[in-house]
Amino acid sequence: MSPLDNITRVVADSDLDGLMAAAVLKAAKPSIEVHFAHPALIRAGSIDHLIDRNTAICDLPFHENCGLYLDHHQTNRPTKQQQILFEQNGGICHWRDTPSAARAAFDLMKDELDLSHLEEIMPLVDDLDSGGISLSEFMEDGPVIRLSRSLSLKDKNHMQVVLNQFAEGESLDNIIASHQERLSKLETEREAQTELVRKNTTIVDKLAICDLSETGSRSNGYLVTALAGSDAIACCVIHGFIDGTIDNPNRQALGASFYANSFLDEENPYDLSKLATLLDATGGGHANACGCRVQPADKSREMLVETDKDYNLQKWLELWSKRDTLMRQ
Template sequence: MRIVTRPDFDGIVCAALLYETEKISEPVHWVEPNDMQKGRVEVREGDIIANLPYNKNCAMWFDHHYTNRPDTPFEGSFAIAPSAAGLVFEYYKDKFQRDYTELIRETDRIDSADLTLDEVLRPEDYPYILLSMTISGRDHSDQRYWERLIQLLRNCDIDDILRDPEVRERCETVVEQNRAYQTALRQHTTCKQHVTITDFRSYKKTPRGNRFLIYSLFPEAVVSVSIRRDIHDREKIIVGLGHSIFNRNCHVNVGLLLSRFGGGGHRGAGSCTVREDRAESCIAEIVDTLMANQPNE
């Protein structure tokens, strides 16, 4: 039995909870949502999928993304909820030996972007938020770190986790990256009415940083578009969308919008991957829809 999940904070917390409650015999199988959507992932009988689209071969499934609504019976839990980890926690709530209430509360806030301006600008003052920013799913060479976090979350409180030498070093790196990221955002972002468009395609290595910083820099925007090249295939373009967490006046369901282009996500955040020769037309259609700002559900 394996856990199949994605390498973000919600996915890592899902894995920690599932290790506590199920007899997991193999390492986590880390998967990107687009690969699951395109059928490029081998899902085995007995696998538990969390925070990813459904696959009929799995034994159990937990998810909360709007575009992944099930149309077939399954074992597990699906709901439009702040986090997939919250659904796992509720499903197994009588089986845990540790108190994960605080962890789930913070995971819900982080994955649903229920954050204050100060938390965005000064994540170093907020332990769970800072920890979540040490996880980037772009580089699978970080797999050992993701697996280490699973064990730390199962066995330590947040203060002890942040004292771990590797975690502490990564947290310090995050703070430095966020400073540089602000500069990169200012240099590569244009604002069309209420839509920000950040284009990082010129970078060989896409800048990393707090994805919510864009909303503090452009408070007039209600939605952001980010464009970058796939780290593994330079001819693939990744387009990410997000509702502003401070100016909540975007009426477009971005997960539903991106499903037109083979992607998906939540109402307020999502992504799609397109070939370079289709990128300009896809981006133009996406931006036009966002600028119209009409409900699409």
């Protein structure tokens, strides 16, 4: 019996890890339809209509109504009681402590079909998602790193094309070549993005704070920490718009992502997810990479006002200042 026997739909995160996890499942069962999302949509119930016992969820928060749950984020892991009830009701839980959700999916399905066409990219997906990329690899900005940056809910058609290419067994070289124009454009835009990040980053108590709110731009933690160097042991990237919403990829809700500086020789000793969940009950991720939405200082209102970003940042910095006693892993 295959874990995909009753699965007709996949809901996956919209980054390279989520896409590759979905590609593994689609390679095993080509008829599966794939929808891309992000954690806030799951937690807010915005896509509950897509989730039932015929749905597999990959690289996203746990949902009790799905049929197959596949992930590797510590804060997404269902409790023991949740897992027991989920499995009693017919669900399959494949949460694994792997470098990526794609690796968890690969391990789940590798005995059912030949996945050798994905073996070349899998270590890169693992490294990108777990902070295993070296500084030199990141600064080189190779084609796979640029391909990962090309994936966005702003262009769902592109994501479906890349998904199908990997699921149907195309070689990595051919996939990269087919998107050369897009990847070359990202290469030329890297310099402008680097300057924007440098201009909007300040370092407070060894935390690099990159405020990209209201710019329409985003950055991963790799670029921020690469520029900050040894002056920062972690970073906070603020993005989105004060009037944004979680379901509008072109004007996203105001949020923050926290990343450990994986380019340092020593491992990160702090659980950054404590920052992500400090004010936002729906925040979460890994100890080394996580995120949340900016919350109103006044809990009686839902809409954000100009001062809310500063309020959230103040609270994060207060906790960060006590990291040696309150945030140790």
